[in-house]
Amino acid sequence: MSKPDRFDSVTADDVAIAAGVSRWTVNRAFKKDASISAKSREKVMSAAQALGYIPDLSASALASTRSNLVALLVDDFANPHKLVMMDCLTRALRGRGLDTLLVNTLDREDTTPALINASQRRVDATILIGIQFDDDVLAAAHRAHRFKKLIIFARTSRNPDTISIAVDDEIATKEIAHYVIAKGYRRPLYVAGPNTASAHLLRKETFALVWQDRFGHVPETVSVPRYDPILSAEIAFRTLHGRKGADLPDVIVCENDALALGAIDTIRYRLGLRVPQDIAVVGFDDVPQAASPHYQLTTYRQPLAEMAGYLVDVLESADSRNLDRKFTGELVIRHSA
């Protein structure tokens, strides 16, 4: 009945003694591809079980080059899609034995401290799923040589030092644009998100290009400085307030669902108009709310699970060829457009 008397006192040495082997054999027993006999592993594992031993990952991180820890930097908690992404990513990472360090990047000035913070924990990779990561920040981060892998998830980046895993915004936006045109809408308003210098989306540009090609002019566009339904509702109101008839858009195409949900609220409750009869709305992401009978939002769904799967593959791959990858999602047609 020898019970550990201190916090977490049971170490690999204790197990080694109990199992009658060396500390290094204990170590081998806990890694899957080690050269160890089945008998030794058996002895070690039962001794470990009895003592309640579990390897210490802090020590492991210190002694090896891997920490099995990944930093996840998020900066816009107002966007409901972030919850979906976090669920998906943590699930995929945990499936591969990777832990997640969640860093709330409070504002743009906090980005560099947040990156440093991550590097202090020796993370194997840093995943960015926010918006405030412009070229300056990324360059500074990489100059410090602190990140084995810097991954921009669900957002395109042309920065050569980062790995971008995202949906192909051009294909997606073209599909949206063609759908909108086919449905007969002719007076679009494009609602874009915050303007970021880098790691941005090609959605606004692509939509404008398609429209220009087809009709010879660019669509009206507004920008919302945060992916926040409430703020989006406010900006939509400021933009459309007082306009009537053909002066109003007949469709609002939004950079993502967070913006679209706000737009719908404004159309219905502040302008007193109908969706889609008076103004149709298109989103992007397919957040859970988009499917609610109230919104019935037509939107573009990213293959998040597949993207997360590729992400963990990238984390395991050693080579650093160009690992950028674009995915294709699907347009989910509901009632809003």
Added chain:
Amino acid sequence: MSKPDRFDSVTADDVAIAAGVSRWTVNRAFKKDASISAKSREKVMSAAQALGYIPDLSASALASTRSNLVALLVDDFANPHKLVMMDCLTRALRGRGLDTLLVNTLDREDTTPALINASQRRVDATILIGIQFDDDVLAAAHRAHRFKKLIIFARTSRNPDTISIAVDDEIATKEIAHYVIAKGYRRPLYVAGPNTASAHLLRKETFALVWQDRFGHVPETVSVPRYDPILSAEIAFRTLHGRKGADLPDVIVCENDALALGAIDTIRYRLGLRVPQDIAVVGFDDVPQAASPHYQLTTYRQPLAEMAGYLVDVLESADSRNLDRKFTGELVIRHSA
């Protein structure tokens, strides 16, 4: 121009040499209450700056009893309130120099592995903001002596080994019940969340008690196995489908907003009734959506920021008296009830 040639190669020793002091003086310069001369600190800091030195927290965690890392266990990503809580908690923790390890507890069986996972990283505390933490799990966790602090956040627990930081559900629910009664509602339906053996909410029980006291019978109650608006909508439909007039409730009181949002969708779009004229709805949490003009949800707002502030205080306090604490929030009256 001596630049580190390897990953993260710059260590306290390098800084010590550059600054002409010992390694231990470098160490002191980086902790705020150390006994060190201003001149030494100055020298160290500028040398550190020049070399790009930052302390390694893995090594620090290994050598000391603190890791400055806190595990956050979450298991219901369908509940939009979780996003608010994560934002609030990570913000508060980071303000105190604490990092967050986000652990997605996939299902009930995964809870113990998740707890072990956290302990492997030597976390200073484990915060539970999910639902699947019953007594068995908590007891097992504590028996292992692996957690300095086990905190149940936004949920009451009577387990003596845990610290519970939550809103006072009895006060809150009584306020809700009295409001509902004062507004003249007499046929309530209570929509509760998943039944957890421990760490549960006293909301359902309290509401039933108040109602019993006042009217001599307990209100009709249904349980939704997940805090998910979509599932809640479905269960509300199954419960109310086909009922008419006085056979329908005149108010639906929900354990939280996730359930309330779903209930509203069903009332309006599947039953074709009005909120609040035909059926009123009350929620709990005041998620961002609750304020949208579509829902206009009457709900109870928890003082999350204050609660998070107390949480970080608890983390810093060394004594282990009973640190449980209950907070009082406020009823936010909107249009839904």
Added chain:
DNA sequence: TTGTATGCGTTATCAC
């Protein structure tokens, strides 16, 4: 105020 040994628990590398 500052410098010195020693240990934290594990892993890389080499020897057997």
Added chain:
DNA sequence: GTGATAACGCATACAA
């Protein structure tokens, strides 16, 4: 297949 040596980078305790 297994055991041994030397780090990993920092903190504690104590000596100067």
